[in-house]
Amino acid sequence: MLPIVLASRSPRRLELLQSIIPASRILVHTPPSAAEKGFEGLKSLPEVFRRVLEIAQEKHDRVAESLHNLKQPYAAIIAGDTVVVVSGLDEMPVVLGQPPDSSEQNELVRRWFHEYYAGREHQVLTGVCISGAVDGVLKTKTFLVTTLVRFANDVDRWLEWYLETGEPRGKAGGYAIQGAGSLFVEQVTGSLSNVIGLPIREVKDTLAELGIDPIRNGK
Numbered sequence: 001m002l003p004i005v006l007a008s009r010s011p012r013r014l015e016l017l018q019s020i021i022p023a024s025r026i027l028v029h030t031p032p033s034a035a036e037k038g039f040e041g042l043k044s045l046p047e048v049f050r051r052v053l054e055i056a057q058e059k060h061d062r063v064a065e066s067l068h069n070l071k072q073p074y075a076a077i078i079a080g081d082t083v084v085v086v087s088g089l090d091e092m093p094v095v096l097g098q099p100p101d102s103s104e105q106n107e108l109v110r111r112w113f114h115e116y117y118a119g120r121e122h123q124v125l126t127g128v129c130i131s132g133a134v135d136g137v138l139k140t141k142t143f144l145v146t147t148l149v150r151f152a153n154d155v156d157r158w159l160e161w162y163l164e165t166g167e168p169r170g171k172a173g174g175y176a177i178q179g180a181g182s183l184f185v186e187q188v189t190g191s192l193s194n195v196i197g198l199p200i201r202e203v204k205d206t207l208a209e210l211g212i213d214p215i216r217n218g219k
Helices: 011-017 045-070 106-116 159-165 182-183 190-198 202-210
Strands: 005-008 026-028 076-087 094-095 119-134 139-150 185-189
Touching: 005 011, 005 045, 011 026, 011 190, 011 202, 026 076, 045 094, 045 119, 045 139, 094 190, 106 159, 119 190, 119 202, 139 190, 139 202, 159 182, 182 185
Parallel strands: 005 026, 005 076
Antiparallel strands: 076 094, 076 119, 119 139, 139 185
């Protein structure tokens, strides 16, 4: 049975994918290091949407090229990119990535909570690119999933404690909804797994469209 490749180093994406695909069939192959496109200069949500999809596509393509060079066969490749989008001045979209792993991390995340999260709603976007062979023909599908997350107003009640846990490190937007970060969440509209890093319902549906059954066939 050919492996289904996860083009990501994220342990959270791997855990989510294992909920719909047997762990024995998943091959993790991280994209070769390369400078990713940033979000600087983007002034509208449609521009942000397109950029997230471009990043997911680029991750997919780098892994596909690497697997080709290694002569590694596969049934499918799944790549994704997750970002948090908040409203800044003049309602311009602001993309929050992972906070820097430095002494400034807590100060930056604290500012995000106060300026963008407390009592407000933000968007979590995941761009996904999946390819698979259908009747010997390689097909690729890309899509974007959006989830709305609202935080409670009284973030200061737990914020300093949360920063000391170290959980914000390496998390898009500086929080983990599947962990202690859920303390701040008042409402989620849409896919919860999307906020964690991979919209598993949409991924499973797309694999089905490509004719790939992770359990019942060897495609």
